[in-house]
Amino acid sequence: MAESKVKTIGVLTSGGDAPGMNAAIRAVVRRGLSSGMRVKGILKGYQGLLNEEIIDMTAKDVSDTIERGGTILYTARCAEMRSAEGQERAAEICRKHGIEGLVVIGGDGSFAGAQTLANLGINTIGIPGTIDLDIACTEYTIGFDTAVNTAMEAIDKVRDTSTSHERCSIIEVMGRGAGYLALWCGIANGAEDVLIREKYDFDEQRIVNNIIQSRKAGKKHHIIINAESVGHSEAMAKRIEAATGVETRATILGHMQRGGNPTCKDRVYASMMGAMAVDLLCQGKTCRVVGYRDGNFVDFDINEALAMKKNVGDYMWEVCNSLSHNYSKHTEEEFY
Numbered sequence: 001m002a003e004s005k006v007k008t009i010g011v012l013t014s015g016g017d018a019p020g021m022n023a024a025i026r027a028v029v030r031r032g033l034s035s036g037m038r039v040k041g042i043l044k045g046y047q048g049l050l051n052e053e054i055i056d057m058t059a060k061d062v063s064d065t066i067e068r069g070g071t072i073l074y075t076a077r078c079a080e081m082r083s084a085e086g087q088e089r090a091a092e093i094c095r096k097h098g099i100e101g102l103v104v105i106g107g108d109g110s111f112a113g114a115q116t117l118a119n120l121g122i123n124t125i126g127i128p129g130t131i132d133l134d135i136a137c138t139e140y141t142i143g144f145d146t147a148v149n150t151a152m153e154a155i156d157k158v159r160d161t162s163t164s165h166e167r168c169s170i171i172e173v174m175g176r177g178a179g180y181l182a183l184w185c186g187i188a189n190g191a192e193d194v195l196i197r198e199k200y201d202f203d204e205q206r207i208v209n210n211i212i213q214s215r216k217a218g219k220k221h222h223i224i225i226n227a228e229s230v231g232h233s234e235a236m237a238k239r240i241e242a243a244t245g246v247e248t249r250a251t252i253l254g255h256m257q258r259g260g261n262p263t264c265k266d267r268v269y270a271s272m273m274g275a276m277a278v279d280l281l282c283q284g285k286t287c288r289v290v291g292y293r294d295g296n297f298v299d300f301d302i303n304e305a306l307a308m309k310k311n312v313g314d315y316m317w318e319v320c321n322s323l324s325h326n327y328s329k330h331t332e333e334e335f336y
Contacts, residue, residue: 010099013071014045014106018143020266026062027274046078091120101281118287126289134178136308138291168222168248182227197229
């Protein structure tokens with residue numbers, strides 16, 4: 001690569017951690033160094049930037065990190081970064097430390113901070129890092145692939161014990177504002193019901209009817225995947241058990257979905273995104289978000305990216321429902 005005119009860049013991770021963030025950090029550091037830049041790691045996200053927790057990074061610092069979950073730079077949420085004073089101070093700290101370009105790995109909230117810093121004169125590139133897959137400009141976000149596989153494997157295990165005890169199991173997966181983890185697991189795990197904020201009509205009687213119908217047909221278990229954005233799984237389990245007479249347990253998978261060794265896809269795609277972020281800075285670009293669309297790694301204006309809306313596709317939702325054992329148009333003989 002040609003040597004960059006940008007001499008020093010920084011990298012931080014912000015918001016919720018996601019498997020594959022370390023692969024992106026590693027790529028930023030090594031691509032930056034190979035482009036003739038100095039690379040500074042900013043610890044604990046925007047909060048660490050405001051506290052000036054900034055370190056020089058070498059290629060050795062990111063050795064043996066690509067296979068690790070979490071983020072070696074740590075992460076935090078930062079209320080101060082939402083204020084004009086905090087934003088001005090963050091930009092001034094970047095200038096104080098000679099940081100001419102900043103790579104921000106995180107979700108929509110992190111990109112809002114990057115957008116502000118770009119407007120204040122700091123060349124800034126965002127990389128989508130969130131297990132929720134809820135960033136509209138990209139078909140892939142770092143960590144989703146690992147998280148959905150972690151959830152899928154856990155649900156398989158719950159199904160085993162649910163069958164043994166002839167239970168109904170409500171399994172709550174993460175997705176504070178989006179139902180993609182629940183939807184994918186619903187298809188991958190063959191769930192009988194999937195509840196996501198985007199599509200759920202809160203008709204609990206329909207679920208009760210599904211369970212009763214399934215039991216009459218001789219089915220031994222019933223799996224309900226519930227998105228975090230719907231929530232209240234334990235209370236729902238009590239109501240369903242009272243209405244059906246079927247023992248019902250709630251399992252909340254929680255933060256285990258954020259951890260673990262990233263999959264090959266999360267390692268490779270995160271590495272590509274990290275390298276592309278550095279290349280964009282080398283080209284003098286700013287206020288961009290790296291994304292993945294139609295088989296290619298691309299970039300968008302942050303303002304454009306934040307304005308985009310993302311919805312669960314009707315076709316994928318219809319397929320999810322049509323593959324359920326309790327889809328209403330099937331006869332009993334077709335349940336199995």
